[in-house]
Amino acid sequence: MFKTLSGPAIAGLCALFASTFIAVTTEVAPVGLLIDMAKSFEITEGHAGLAVSAYALLVAFGAVPITIATSRMDRKMLMLLCLAGYVVSNLISAMAPSFGILCFGRAIGGLAHALLMSIAAPYAAHLVPERMTGRAISFVFGGTSLGSVLGVPGAAAISHFASWRVALYVIAGLAAMLTVFIALYLPAVRGADTKALKVPVLRSPQATRIFGVVICVNAVFFFAHNLLYTYVSPLLLVHGLPEHLLSIALLVTGAVSIFGLWGAGQVVDRWPAGGLFGGGVAMLMGMVLVYGHLLPAWPSVAAVGLWCMGYAAIIPFVMSGAIRARATSADVAGAAINSSSNFGILLGSAIGGHLLSTLGFPALCPAAIVITLGGILLAAFNPAAFPRRLQHD
Numbered sequence: 001m002f003k004t005l006s007g008p009a010i011a012g013l014c015a016l017f018a019s020t021f022i023a024v025t026t027e028v029a030p031v032g033l034l035i036d037m038a039k040s041f042e043i044t045e046g047h048a049g050l051a052v053s054a055y056a057l058l059v060a061f062g063a064v065p066i067t068i069a070t071s072r073m074d075r076k077m078l079m080l081l082c083l084a085g086y087v088v089s090n091l092i093s094a095m096a097p098s099f100g101i102l103c104f105g106r107a108i109g110g111l112a113h114a115l116l117m118s119i120a121a122p123y124a125a126h127l128v129p130e131r132m133t134g135r136a137i138s139f140v141f142g143g144t145s146l147g148s149v150l151g152v153p154g155a156a157a158i159s160h161f162a163s164w165r166v167a168l169y170v171i172a173g174l175a176a177m178l179t180v181f182i183a184l185y186l187p188a189v190r191g192a193d194t195k196a197l198k199v200p201v202l203r204s205p206q207a208t209r210i211f212g213v214v215i216c217v218n219a220v221f222f223f224a225h226n227l228l229y230t231y232v233s234p235l236l237l238v239h240g241l242p243e244h245l246l247s248i249a250l251l252v253t254g255a256v257s258i259f260g261l262w263g264a265g266q267v268v269d270r271w272p273a274g275g276l277f278g279g280g281v282a283m284l285m286g287m288v289l290v291y292g293h294l295l296p297a298w299p300s301v302a303a304v305g306l307w308c309m310g311y312a313a314i315i316p317f318v319m320s321g322a323i324r325a326r327a328t329s330a331d332v333a334g335a336a337i338n339s340s341s342n343f344g345i346l347l348g349s350a351i352g353g354h355l356l357s358t359l360g361f362p363a364l365c366p367a368a369i370v371i372t373l374g375g376i377l378l379a380a381f382n383p384a385a386f387p388r389r390l391q392h393d
Contacts, residue, residue: 020143025151032156058110059342067335085112138265222344256305282310
């Protein structure tokens with residue numbers, strides 16, 4: 001892809017890639033820190049999962065209105081403000097004397113995330129020709145997989161050798177360095193050419209229906225994934241994995257997810273239906289394998305890796321599908337995807353915590369499996385949203 005792009009476009013895509021890395025690392029760091037945070041505040045692991053819910057809550061309900069309210073602002077300035085928000089969020093969370101203050105710090109990060117992840121995909125689309133939109137989005141959102149590869153297990157490793165607070169300080173430092181990188185290398189993109197704030201218009205009933213299906217499919221898959229993945233650390237402990245090997249196990253599952261995103265990038269602009277179906281089936285198979293005690297420690301890590309690989313593959317298909325529907329502006333489409341993603345994360349982490357605390361993994365795993373199957377069927381029965389094949393001029 002890079003062979004035909006200009007130097008500034010390449011630098012911009014790399015800056016956006018790094019931004020999504022910081023975003024997802026900030027969002028899901030508690031997954032790797034969950035056990036230590038629970039011990040520090042003397043709360044249950046299910047209760048500690050609310051640190052993810054607090055973040056997702058602000059994104060779920062703030063993404064669309066914040067994106068609309070900032071539609072006329074310079075996109076690069078917004079990216080800088082978002083990165084500054086991640087710095088503040090992680091610093092407050094690291095210094096939090098109570099779990100409530102920690103959730104407040106996480107909520108600030110949710111506000112930054114609500115905007116950054118909404119404008120990242122359309123920002124990438126502005127930097128490349130239309131025929132390369134899907135691949136550009138796949139590359140930019142590769143940062144989300146890198147966040148799983150390095151961010152979550154890296155935070156877990158730092159927590160193991162130092163503390164979970166030090167891990168958050170490190171993330172804040174990385175966000176500060178990225179802010180400087182963004183200021184220097186991200187090409188500027190103007191906001192909408194309007195003199196007054198306007199609610200975006202949905203362009204046609206058919207486009208609106210397709211867009212709605214994409215949003216629903218996205219929310220269902222995020223719900224299913226986070227229902228179980230938020231509590232993947234205690235899940236792997238139940239399967240017999242030693243606690244001191246958790247960071248290595250999370251590194252392995254994150255590394256495998258890179259292959260899902262890479263595979264999606266190869267087909268996202270050609271075969272949306274087949275690619276999304278393959279990702280959903282991989283998720284489903286991995287979740288089935290970790291149900292009960294079918295697998296011991298390291299084979300269960302491999303099963304989690306398979307499910308994470310499928311989940312990572314789904315993201316480019318829904319992102320490009322929302323923009324391709326042309327139901328509204330690219331920025332608002334990205335905001336709607338971002339909102340629905342975090343609505344799924346919010347439901348998954350909150351309901352998953354309740355199920356884990358009351359019924360345990362024997363109820364949590366089947367729930368995730370059923371919801372994943374629902375997402376696969378919803379996409380399969382809506383070929384207008386996810387066509388079998390795309391044609392390009």
